[in-house]
Amino acid sequence: MAKLKIEDLEKIADDYKxxxxxxxxxxxxxxxxxxxxxxxxxxxxxxxxxxxxxxxEKNVKDVILTTSGCAGLCSEEPMITVEVLGxxxxxxxxxxxxxxxKIFEQHVLxxxxxxxxxxxxxxxxxx
Amino acid sequence: xxxxxxxxxxxxxxxxxxxxxxxxxxALEKEIAKHNLQAEAEVVTTGCNGFCGAGPILVVQxxxxxxxxxxxxxxxxxxxxxxxxxxxxxxxxxVPPKEKAPIPKMSEIPFFSDQTLIALRNRxxxxxxxxxxxIARGGYKALAKALTSMTPDEVLQEIKKSGLRGRGGGGFPxxxxxxxxxxxxxxxxxxxxxxxxGDPGAFMDxxxxxxxxxxxxxxxxxxxxxxxxxREGYIYVRMEYPLAIKRFNIAIEQAKEYGLLGERIFDxxxxxNIYVRRGAGAFVCGESTALMASIEGKPGEPRAKYVHTxxxxxxxxxxxxxxxxxxxxxxxxxxxxxxWFSSIGTGDVTHDPWGGSKGTKVFSLAGxxxxxxxxxxxxxxxxxxxxxKVGGGIRDGKKFKAVQTGGPSGGFIPESLIDLxxxxxxxxxxxxxxxSGGMVVMDEENCMVDMAKYFLKFTQEESCGKCIPCREGTxxxxxxxxxxxxxxxxxxxxxxxxxxxxxxxESSLCALGGSAPxxxxxxxxxxxxxxxxxxxxxxxxxxxxxxxxxFTIDPQICLEIxxxxxxxxxxxxxxxxxGETKKVHYIDPMKCGKCGICYDVCNxxxxxxx
Numbered sequence: 001m002a003k004l005k006i007e008d009l010e011k012i013a014d015d016y017k018x019x020x021x022x023x024x025x026x027x028x029x030x031x032x033x034x035x036x037x038x039x040x041x042x043x044x045x046x047x048x049x050x051x052x053x054x055x056x057e058k059n060v061k062d063v064i065l066t067t068s069g070c071a072g073l074c075s076e077e078p079m080i081t082v083e084v085l086g087x088x089x090x091x092x093x094x095x096x097x098x099x100x101x102k103i104f105e106q107h108v109l110x111x112x113x114x115x116x117x118x119x120x121x122x123x124x125x126x127x
Numbered sequence: 128x129x130x131x132x133x134x135x136x137x138x139x140x141x142x143x144x145x146x147x148x149x150x151x152x153x154a155l156e157k158e159i160a161k162h163n164l165q166a167e168a169e170v171v172t173t174g175c176n177g178f179c180g181a182g183p184i185l186v187v188q189x190x191x192x193x194x195x196x197x198x199x200x201x202x203x204x205x206x207x208x209x210x211x212x213x214x215x216x217x218x219x220x221x222v223p224p225k226e227k228a229p230i231p232k233m234s235e236i237p238f239f240s241d242q243t244l245i246a247l248r249n250r251x252x253x254x255x256x257x258x259x260x261x262i263a264r265g266g267y268k269a270l271a272k273a274l275t276s277m278t279p280d281e282v283l284q285e286i287k288k289s290g291l292r293g294r295g296g297g298g299f300p301x302x303x304x305x306x307x308x309x310x311x312x313x314x315x316x317x318x319x320x321x322x323x324x325g326d327p328g329a330f331m332d333x334x335x336x337x338x339x340x341x342x343x344x345x346x347x348x349x350x351x352x353x354x355x356x357x358r359e360g361y362i363y364v365r366m367e368y369p370l371a372i373k374r375f376n377i378a379i380e381q382a383k384e385y386g387l388l389g390e391r392i393f394d395x396x397x398x399x400n401i402y403v404r405r406g407a408g409a410f411v412c413g414e415s416t417a418l419m420a421s422i423e424g425k426p427g428e429p430r431a432k433y434v435h436t437x438x439x440x441x442x443x444x445x446x447x448x449x450x451x452x453x454x455x456x457x458x459x460x461x462x463x464x465x466x467w468f469s470s471i472g473t474g475d476v477t478h479d480p481w482g483g484s485k486g487t488k489v490f491s492l493a494g495x496x497x498x499x500x501x502x503x504x505x506x507x508x509x510x511x512x513x514x515x516k517v518g519g520g521i522r523d524g525k526k527f528k529a530v531q532t533g534g535p536s537g538g539f540i541p542e543s544l545i546d547l548x549x550x551x552x553x554x555x556x557x558x559x560x561x562x563s564g565g566m567v568v569m570d571e572e573n574c575m576v577d578m579a580k581y582f583l584k585f586t587q588e589e590s591c592g593k594c595i596p597c598r599e600g601t602x603x604x605x606x607x608x609x610x611x612x613x614x615x616x617x618x619x620x621x622x623x624x625x626x627x628x629x630x631x632x633e634s635s636l637c638a639l640g641g642s643a644p645x646x647x648x649x650x651x652x653x654x655x656x657x658x659x660x661x662x663x664x665x666x667x668x669x670x671x672x673x674x675x676x677x678f679t680i681d682p683q684i685c686l687e688i689x690x691x692x693x694x695x696x697x698x699x700x701x702x703x704x705x706g707e708t709k710k711v712h713y714i715d716p717m718k719c720g721k722c723g724i725c726y727d728v729c730n731x732x733x734x735x736x737x
Binding site (some may be wrong): 002003004005009013015016017018019020021022023024025026028030033034035036037040049051052055056064065066067068069089103 | 129130131132133136166167169188189190191210211212213214234250259260262263264265267268271275384386387393394641655
């Protein structure tokens with residue numbers, strides 16, 4: 001290993017940022033994939049994998065990905081909840097990997113929620 | 128770098144390791160592989176989380192779910208439920224005493240939420256054997272700041288201004304110590320980290336080293352830079368801490384590879400190296416002069432301090448010795464500033480360095496308290512808050528009696544003083560001391576005479592024998608205490624104990640002898656009644672000193688409920704129990720050896736103790 005320069009400290013910290021975001025449970029956006037039996041049967045794992053590879057490919061460091069159980073709307077699975085810090089959580093339903101990619105690019109990265117796939121914002125239904 | 132959506136933080140402090148934390152880790156890895164989750168979940172080993180009573184501990188991030196007292200057999204279910212299906216497992220979570228609902232999140236458990244972390248800032252967040260983890264949490268930034276934008280004098284002034292005081296026992300202002308060493312004459316100077324933690328029940332320094340060794344190393348480098356003419360530093364750590372020694376060595380190697388130790392650090396003119404020296408585990412070697420003698424290869428005995436070690440210490444050169452926790456505080460002070468540090472704590476240190484206690488203190492909470500473990504709390508917090516809020520109160524709903532602070536050199540603090548703020552001066556005022564931070568909680572079932580005897584026995588055995596007051600004095604005191612606990616005490620013994628104590632305090636060579644009588648003095652002061660019960664009535668109110676107990680059998684219970692079962696008679700080693708099966712049994716007091724076996728074996732609680 002080479003001798004560190006002061007700039008290298010920042011570089012190492014930046015490389016580790018994603019890991020630390022997960023460890024600290026912080027992050028700008030939290031994506032929850034509903035992984036009840038219904039969700040898994042409907043393909044939640046594929047949705048999860050899509051998010052994992054998107055995060056990796058685009059080198060995003062401030063998003064945390066987590067799972068939860070069934071949300072009670074089994075017919076709408078696979079579902080996810082996207083929570084941008086300081087905003088109401090948005091639930092998306094009947095997802096496919098393509099839809100998930102679009103949500104990731106628009107909502108997670110740019111903060112523009114994808115109306116056509118959304119089921120509800122906070123406790124309100126999207127018409 | 129690989130993306131993991133889950134980080135499984137397995138605590139591998141000594142407490143959890145001895146409860147098979149590494150088996151938990153392998154089981155987790157095996158189950159993760161079985162479910163094909165290797166790409167999603169990473170298992171990380173961390174240092175001590177502090178909640179040692181609940182070990183082995185696992186924290187699942189990013190949700191911060193806290194699992195406790197895990198067994199290898201719990202892991203398959205945990206991985207399947209939580210990691211695969213996203214359903215945290217309630218039955219493995221922490222449940223507060225006397226409550227039923229578990230608290231899933233670590234941050235919401237009172238033990239953790241009521242703490243303020245400075246020295247333990249990376250607790251459970253980093254792998255102590257990976258320097259990058261430390262750097263990712265802001266490590267070595269303080270060193271970079273000090274070396275490139277501050278002069279040695281400015282660093283020193285910052286530490287002085289912060290009000291940081293020694294965390295190892297005496298509470299000497301760190302800035303003043305550094306300044307004296309800096310001003311002392313000599314072209315070769317040393318800094319030393321005292322990791323010879325020896326108090327019974329104290330393990331905070333060990334946990335800091337095991338969990339975050341780089342924080343200590345960074346502190347030492349900054350100290351060496353501020354004091355100037357320091358090219359070498361030593362870490363004196365006891366042999367009984369093998370994991371701490373291992374992690375220190377790994378950390379030093381990694382720091383050297385990165386050029387954070389060695390020649391021309393960060394391309395400045397400043398060069399510095401650290402060496403680990405192992406002690407053989409003598410308690411007295413925590414004393415500065417004995418410690419330095421031991422590093423020099425001489426017998427670990429203290430010397431009289433007409434000349435302080437900051438003037439003439441290791442190899443007769445000016446030496447600055449600070450404790451593990453003190454060094455670990457330094458980087459944070461440099462990074463966040465003296466004003467931030469001094470905003471936490473008590474008093475005012477702007478004009479008088481002894482004017483207050485600043486920052487936080489790590490305590491190892493042990494004894495009869497629900498949440499045993501390591502806690503870092505702001506100075507000025509009351510003993511009540513530590514014991515009842517963070518500590519979760521007394522075990523089994525018993526009554527609080529006293530708390531012993533400062534290890535064997537400290538004293539006992541009774542219930543009437545439980546609202547005392549934790550602060551160097553306040554603790555000294557009541558006859559105890561901050562010490563290194565041991566805190567042993569006692570309930571109504573502890574005999575204060577017996578406890579005082581326990582602590583004095585420890586210091587007596589650890590007395591190096593160089594000076595007579597400590598060597599002989601503590602031995603005589605122990606003889607007297609021994610005599611009191613077996614019912615041969617005399618009333619004048621209490622005055623004799625006080626007289627001997629005063630003599631030992633005044634004439635001992637070092638602080639070991641100077642503070643050894645504290646447990647006896649404070650119990651005599653606050654629990655004199657208990658001593659009097661022992662010497663005058665020959666009774667032990669807490670039913671601890673067996674020789675002072677009288678065992679009798681309640682004839683009614685024995686006959687009517689137990690039907691004279693004869694269990695006691697069969698087990699009595701002294702043949703002191705008279706009676707026949709189905710008839711009442713009696714204890715012959717002349718033959719009774721007071722072993723208590725009858726009490727333990729009676730199924731009907733017919734044996735009465737007084």
